[in-house]
Amino acid sequence: MSENILKELCNRVLSLFKQTESKEENAKEVACNRLRVVLMQDRTNLTPELLQRMRRELVELLSKYVEMDKDALELNFDQEGDQMALMLSIPVIRAKDEAEIEEALKTEEVDNETEDEEDSDSEEEISEENFEEDEASEEEVNEEIIEKNDENLQEDEATEENK
Amino acid sequence: MTGRVIVITSGKGGVGKTTTNANIGTALARAGNKVVMIDTDLGLRNLDLLLGLENRIVYTIVDVVEERCKLKQALVKDKKNPNLCLLAAAQTRDKTAVTEEQLKEICDKLKKDFDFILVDCPAGIEQGFQNAVAGATEAIVVTTPEMSAVRDADRIIGLLEAKEEIKSYKLLLNRVRPNLIKSNDMMSVEDVVEILSAELIGIIPEDTGIITSTNKGEPIVNDEKSLAGTAYRNVAKRIMGEEVPFIDLEEATSVVAKVKKFFSNLIGKEK
Structure with a gap:
């Protein structure tokens, strides 16, 4: 019993530390990530709903031809100099015959x-x-x-x- | 002589457009260039205050446009530097008092007599911005490492890219706080540059000296010892085509550097 209580206490203390640590570490990362999403919307006029729809339709279309990991599909806008590119990355599980x-x-x-x-x-x-x-x-x-x-x-x- | 017309803009207010304008203008003039600054923030003029010229203004840009005076009569000479002039904004009128064509005409006239024409742009993306940009061929986008300022800078960059007359734009990152960046609480210079994918022309540290220099009406570039002043002088050099490395702010604001500076000040030798 006492061992369990000790363990739990230990875990709680540890998790407290982890939380505060990760919060401090993340302020900049959070800002960067939020900004990237917001700027993507600003630059393309695509709302999150529209992006979701685009994603869904792409999955529908492509899964006719290949079997892929639908949840791992990544859809991003990349800025390469002046050019904006739509980057689509999908892990293909297997080619369909x-x-x-x-x-x-x-x-x-x-x-x-x-x-x-x-x-x-x-x-x-x-x-x-x-x-x-x-x-x-x-x-x-x-x-x-x-x-x-x-x-x-x-x-x-x-x-x-x-x- | 054909001067370069550079508009200093930001989208968001309060990021230091006018401070940047006053300091870059003063630094360029100190380096021997003939410089004129145009305040296009009609109704909310402040460039005169930052230069300590508020009591010398007789005519404004609106008087020039409405032909109550000649262009040369409206140019106010700086107290210290005869190479530096200000064309002040009218405080009693709004943004519609001057049109894009009129501003372009004024810039074209000034090009003949000055090396640099710096246009101080009002905040926002409405007519005031369009006016300020009208006569310019280069732009400096001022931003700070804060989300809202970066977002607005991105908007402004988009608008500048759509303008044929603007041949180049550069990013000036203002109010950088190395200690916050070090602790990962603030976006770093690299983060902002990457997100906006724009070329950098200056990194200015947050400096309490800016407040006192504004209060005195004396641009901080006149203070040789100030870090922000040095950073602004470097921006002016880069505008003139010199290659100057960016100051390592983390190193420059470290405890060791401060102790060194303290002692060198004690001994009284210039760094």
């Missing part, structure tokens, strides 16, 4: 079809989903672009088949 990638793309198409049954063209819906919160006019423009891309793709496929 062709079949898996195809399946991921297929299930996505199916998902989109079930989500929105009014439209038959599945490619269109991907764009709709991504720009859900944008204005209608922008959506239309995006759809148009993607439609055009589709046409090009189909043409390419056709020429390939001919060969």
